Amino acid sequence: MSSVKKTTKTFSSASASHYGFRDSTPFNKTYTESYSYFRGAGLGSGASVTLPVTAVTVNKSLLAPLNLEIDPEIQAVRIHEKEQIKTLNNRFASFIDKVRFLEQQNKMLETKWSLLQEKTTSRSNVDGLFEVYISNLRRQLDGLGSQKLRLESELNNMQGLVEDFKHKYEEEINKRNECENNFVLIKKDADGAFITKVELEATLDGLLDEIQFLRQIYEQELHELQSQVKDTSVIVEMDNSRNLDMDSIVADVRAQYEEIANRNRAEAENWYKLKYEELQVSVTKYGDNLKSTKAEIAEHTRKIQRVQSEIDAVKGLRSNQEAQITEAEERGEVAVRDARLRVKDLEDALQRAKHDMARQVREYQSLMNIKLALDIEIATYRKLLEGEESRISAGGSSATIHVQQTSGGGGFSSASSGFGYGGGIGGGIGGGMGYGGGSTITKSSVTSVNRSRHF
Secondary structure, three states: OEEEEEEEEEEEOOOOOOOOOEOOOOOEEEEEEEEEEEOOOOOOOOOOOOOOOOOOOOOHHHHOOOOOOOOHHHHHHHHHHHHHHHHHHHHHHHHHHHHHHHHHHHHHHHHHHHHHHHHHHHHHHHHHHHHHHHHHHHHHHHHHHHHHHHHHHHHHHHHHHHHHHHHHHHHHHHHHHHHHHHHHHHHHHHHHHHHHHHHHHHHHHHHHHHHHHHHHHHHHHHHHHHHHHHHHHHHHHHHOOOOOOHHHHHHHHHHHHHHHHHHHHHHHHHHHHHHHHHHHHHHHHHHHHHHHHHHHHHHHHHHHHHHHHHHHHHHHHHHHHHHHHHHHHHHHHHHHHHHHHHHHHHHHHHHHHHHHHHHHHHHHHHHHHHHHHHHHHHHHHHHHHHHHHHHHHOOOOOEEEEEEEEEOOOOOOOOOEEEEOOOOOEEEEOOOOOOOOOOOOOOOOOOOOOOOOEO
16 A cells, blocks of 8 residues: 655735735635545556746835734635635545546446457357257258158058058958858758758658558559459359450559559659759759858958958058157157247347346446536536636735655556645645556645735
8 A cells, every 4th residue: 555645835925015005914825735545556656746936025114013914704705715625625536536436437348348249249159050050940840841741641641541441341341241141141042952952852751651652552452463363263263154364454454553653653753853953953053152152251351351450550550650740749849949948048148138238338328428527527627727827826926835745656646736826815736546446535625815905
């Protein structure tokens, strides 16, 4: 820590005129103190501007004791001016502190502005990368959409094939049902033919039994006739005077019965053979129809099994494709949702950065406005002080003594000067500037006494 202390003292006196006026000139004293304290590291320099000491001429006639009286009004004016100058000096010191603080804030804001510009540039690169990533995701989404359309077209084709196979399957089922119905009808016909065959066989057995019974009857009657004929022939031989040919009669009867029996046998055999042949033809026909029906049923069964396996395969393919489509849609939705979240985060971050930048720009503008107002006020005070100096320089002369004590170094200090003139008006300016994280404390006090004349 370094400190600089400057003390400026001004003593001035004036002589009274010898034209009969009563001149009461008090002893003028201007006392100015300026303290500057600096903390922190930085380049420091100090300068002090001092007016040259004017030559003082002493009139011996003025060495006579003077009637020095103090006017209360002048004392009040002096105190008022003293307080006013103190207030102005304190305000000036506070303005200097504000200017220094505003310059530090300006530097800090400029640094932040440059950093934000760099961050904005890098963020724009990141935005470009995210735009490329989003464009890639959109291309992937478009590819997934085209793939979805292609899979939907394939699914529609598969659904058409499935519908065709369903129609074919239904047709085959209808054919199978029709064949089963035909088989049932043929089976009924075969059962009826078998029953008819059994009935015909039973009828044939009955006819054979009847033929056998008729044959036995015929043989029995023939035997009885023969026995009767034999007895009759014996009687004829004994008493018959007529010549009867019984052998021819018996032969004729036998021939007639044999002819009847042969004719009945032939008719029965022909009828039996005819019925048997009809039954054989019916059985053969129905057997062929049954075999063809069984073959058709087996073929339809194989076709149904093959179509069923194809339908199962198509259903499995459809389920796999639907699962793939669902998975692709879910992946696309997740990717789009993730990309939207990232874009939203980037937009929020960009919006926050814009708000921060706008706020900092507003703060910077407000600080610049404050700085401009302070510069205007400082310029006004400078003009006032310059006008005061010009007015004082027209009033008289004074002797100025500067005492400067400096210890240490490591800061930046402004000049300190004091002016005093014989007119009894003095002014002092004290200020300090410091950089490097330091602060400046300035204490200034100026006392001036105006000149008064009494007639």
